[in-house]
Amino acid sequence: MAFLFNDFASWKKYCAEHDLKLHETVLDYEQEQKGRIPDEIWAGLQKAYGVMKEAVETGLNEDMSSRSGMINNGAKKVFQHQQVVLSKEFQNLISRALAAKEVNSCMGRIVAAPTAGASGILPGVLYTLQEIHGLDDQKILEGLLIGAGIALIIEQKASLAGAVGGCQAETGSAAAMASGAIVYCLGGDVDQIFNAVAITIQCMLGLVCDPVAGLVEVPCVVRNASAAAIANSSAQMALANLSGVIPVDECVDAMGEVGQSMEARYKETALGGLATTPTGQKISKSVLIQDIEMLSDEDQE
Amino acid sequence: MAEKSSVFDMIGPVMIGPSSSHTAGVVRIARAAIRVLGGKPEKSVITFYNSFARTYEGHGSDKAIIAGLMDFKTDDPRIKEALEIAEKEKMDYTFKSVGNASVYHPNTIKLILEKEGRRVEVIGESKGGGVINIAEFDGFNANFSANLHTLILKADDVRGSIAYIANILSHDDCNIATMSVSRKGKNAQACLVIEMDSGLKDVTLAYIRSLKWVKEVIYIPDIDL
Ligand code: SF4
Numbered sequence: 001m002a003f004l005f006n007d008f009a010s011w012k013k014y015c016a017e018h019d020l021k022l023h024e025t026v027l028d029y030e031q032e033q034k035g036r037i038p039d040e041i042w043a044g045l046q047k048a049y050g051v052m053k054e055a056v057e058t059g060l061n062e063d064m065s066s067r068s069g070m071i072n073n074g075a076k077k078v079f080q081h082q083q084v085v086l087s088k089e090f091q092n093l094i095s096r097a098l099a100a101k102e103v104n105s106c107m108g109r110i111v112a113a114p115t116a117g118a119s120g121i122l123p124g125v126l127y128t129l130q131e132i133h134g135l136d137d138q139k140i141l142e143g144l145l146i147g148a149g150i151a152l153i154i155e156q157k158a159s160l161a162g163a164v165g166g167c168q169a170e171t172g173s174a175a176a177m178a179s180g181a182i183v184y185c186l187g188g189d190v191d192q193i194f195n196a197v198a199i200t201i202q203c204m205l206g207l208v209c210d211p212v213a214g215l216v217e218v219p220c221v222v223r224n225a226s227a228a229a230i231a232n233s234s235a236q237m238a239l240a241n242l243s244g245v246i247p248v249d250e251c252v253d254a255m256g257e258v259g260q261s262m263e264a265r266y267k268e269t270a271l272g273g274l275a276t277t278p279t280g281q282k283i284s285k286s287v288l289i290q291d292i293e294m295l296s297d298e299d300q301e
Numbered sequence: 302m303a304e305k306s307s308v309f310d311m312i313g314p315v316m317i318g319p320s321s322s323h324t325a326g327v328v329r330i331a332r333a334a335i336r337v338l339g340g341k342p343e344k345s346v347i348t349f350y351n352s353f354a355r356t357y358e359g360h361g362s363d364k365a366i367i368a369g370l371m372d373f374k375t376d377d378p379r380i381k382e383a384l385e386i387a388e389k390e391k392m393d394y395t396f397k398s399v400g401n402a403s404v405y406h407p408n409t410i411k412l413i414l415e416k417e418g419r420r421v422e423v424i425g426e427s428k429g430g431g432v433i434n435i436a437e438f439d440g441f442n443a444n445f446s447a448n449l450h451t452l453i454l455k456a457d458d459v460r461g462s463i464a465y466i467a468n469i470l471s472h473d474d475c476n477i478a479t480m481s482v483s484r485k486g487k488n489a490q491a492c493l494v495i496e497m498d499s500g501l502k503d504v505t506l507a508y509i510r511s512l513k514w515v516k517e518v519i520y521i522p523d524i525d526l
Contacts, residue, residue: 004305030308041308048312068359104318107361107381114311116320122312144312151311160311163429177311215359216319288355292398 002032005152008194008248015190022190023145029152045141048111052100052123055110059099064106068287070217071106075099089132090229097124097228098221105217114151114160117167117216118174120224122147125178125231135185143181150177150197157249158256162209163268165259171220171227172204172255178231183238196238198248203230205251206258208266210273213284219274314431317380322408323360326427328380329524331369333435333447334412334423336521342414345370345394350409353427354398363396366410370394374525375431406436441492442483447524449478450500454493454509455517458484462514463493470497473505490516 003014003025015022030041059075066072079095101120104110110119126140151160154173159165179196188196204227212218238244244251265272274280307313317324335341347366349357357363361381368383371390379386387394402409406426413422424437435443438453445451452470456462463482470477476498484491500522510518 026308033305034307044309045312048309048315051315067361107318107324107364109315109376109378110318111313111315112321113313116316116318119318145308148308148311152306152308155306155311161429213359214356287359289358289398290355292354292400294400295402 002028005029005149006156008153008197008252011149011153012190012194022149022184022193023142026145026149026152029149042141045144046137048113049126049137049140049144051109051111052113053127055100055103055108055119056096056123056127057099058108059101059103060095062108064099064102066105066215066217068213068215068217068283070212070215070283071102071221073102074221075102089128092131093124093128093228093232094225096127097121097225100124101221101224105215105221113147114155114173114177115162115170117162117220118170118224118227120221121171121174121227121231122178122181124224124228125182129182129185133186139185140181143185146184146193147177147181150180154252154255157252159259165255166262166266167207167209167220167223168201168204168255169259170209171223172201172207174224175204175227175231175234176200178228179234179238182231182235186235186239188235188239192238192241194248195241195244196234198244198246198251199234199237199242200230201248201251201255202244202246203234205255208262208273209268210266210275211268211270212275212280213287214268214270214275215287218280218283315376316431317365317376317378319360321431322427322429323356323362324365324380325375325431326408326429326433327362327365327410328369328373328375329431329433329447330410330423330425330427330435331366331412332372332374332524333425333433333521334414334421335370335372336524337423337435337438337453337519338414338416338419338421339519340416341372342370342416343393344415345392346397346413347394348397348399348411350399350402350405350411352407353410354400357396357398362410366412367392367394370412370414406434409436438492438494440485442481443492443494444481445479445494445496447521449496449498450523451521452493452495452497452501452509453517453519453521454495454515455490456493456512457514457516458489458491459514462491466493466495466509469505469509470495470501473502475499475501475505 075098097120100123104119176197179200183196364383368380408427426434479496
């Protein structure tokens with residue numbers, strides 16, 4: 001029986017006992033659970049990574065304006081801006097995460113990773129990581145497998161859906177996946193990878209899901225950029241062995257607990273947070289269809 | 302034990318944004334509906350209910366439903382331009398919005414489709430993650446996911462008919478996953494919906510079509526192919 005991704009501690013134990021690398025267990029899991037052969041799995045990952053990179057390019061090169069007007073080629077603006085805050089690499093990271101997410105909001109093709117709302121984070125992070133460190137695709141695909149393992153555990157112990165666990169579950173999980181992948185790709189060991197996940201969750205904990213007008217645009221797009229930055233800052237800390245103190249499994253439990261106690265208005269219902277600010281409501285009024293027939297309670301079909 | 306997620310649920314699916322329930326699920330409802338109709342509709346009336354009623358434009362579900370009616374797949378980049386393409390193809394369609402229909406799931410769409418004198422009414426629900434439920438077909442309870450191969454029969458309500466059909470399918474090595482019967486009244490016509498793990502042979506379908514008490518046969522192989 002292959003390892004089942006219930007928690008991080010047993011994932012590590014299983015790897016040690018069977019002398020397997022983290023990504024190899026994910027590969028085994030997919031073979032056993034879904035009956036796919038390794039070639040198929042690698043091909044699927046390569047396709048996904050291809051779509052991710054394509055989304056980055058599309059977002060930086062094509063017109064990205066949404067019907068609501070809330071998204072208007074933001075990634076391009078950031079990418080081309082003359083003034084650099086930290087470094088060109090940082091600017092690239094931010095603009096690429098924005099780009100892939102804008103493609104999602106503008107009805108382009110993306111990879112939900114783990115969800116559509118968080119679809120800019122892994123593309124922005126991995127594209128930039130590969131470029132800076134000259135990594136080959138195989139390494140990135142192994143990083144994706146580890147990211148998938150991380151998400152499988154978060155799904156088990158907490159949630160990956162904004163409607164269930166708030167935005168921490170979507171962009172937070174994506175950042176955790178990305179952070180673990182970075183540490184793996186740069187040669188970190190299992191403890192460092194898991195510690196990167198723990199630190200990332202600590203940074204993203206509590207984030208509510210409050211999309212303006214219920215559209216996956218504001219704040220979703222900018223949160224993809226900040227989550228990409230947090231994935232990198234966490235990886236930097238984890239590689240230097242700065243401990244997150246709270247073990248990764250307990251961090252995920254905390255995320256589950258916070259998600260559970262979050263009120264419904266912070267779970268994708270657009271009834272709280274940024275969605276109910278005066279400006280949020282004004283936008284909502286202009287975007288949502290007002291001319292609808294309302295059935296009265298008796299008048300049901 | 303609940304079914305375990307795949308690596309490609311975590312890194313995937315590859316899809317058209319913005320969200321699986323507003324894009325992929327909606328495309329799939331339309332793809333199922335045109336298979337019930339038996340081709341591209343000449344005329345379509347599309348009603349968005351409840352939560353969909355206000356948000357369908359903002360989320361691009363109008364483009365998604367039209368794309369599905371033109372038989373585009375869920376990851377087809379042309380979904381974004383579906384309305385322009387439909388305009389060029391002179392597609393005849395109308396959108397309606399109805400709120401507060403508490404009998405329906407929050408994300409429900411009703412499609413009334415017409416083609417060559419045939420008219421069908423399909424009600425579909427988008428349940429998140431691209432998963433759908435075709436709740437009703439021509440007023441009968443249908444409740445199928447269109448994930449598998451689906452066989453829909455309208456038949457006279459004769460005794461033993463269900464067992465007979467199940468028997469025919471088993472001779473075609475067909476594993477029945479779900480089966481449901483709905484009737485509009487006693488001895489009235491019945492609608493039989495059968496979801497199967499594998500596809501049916503043409504001869505089996507032809508035989509079922511030849512049965513006197515079977516009035517209509519709709520066969521829907523995997524809609525994502
Ligand atoms: S705010 Fe909600 S809809 Fe937007 S990315 Fe976060 S979880 Fe998804």
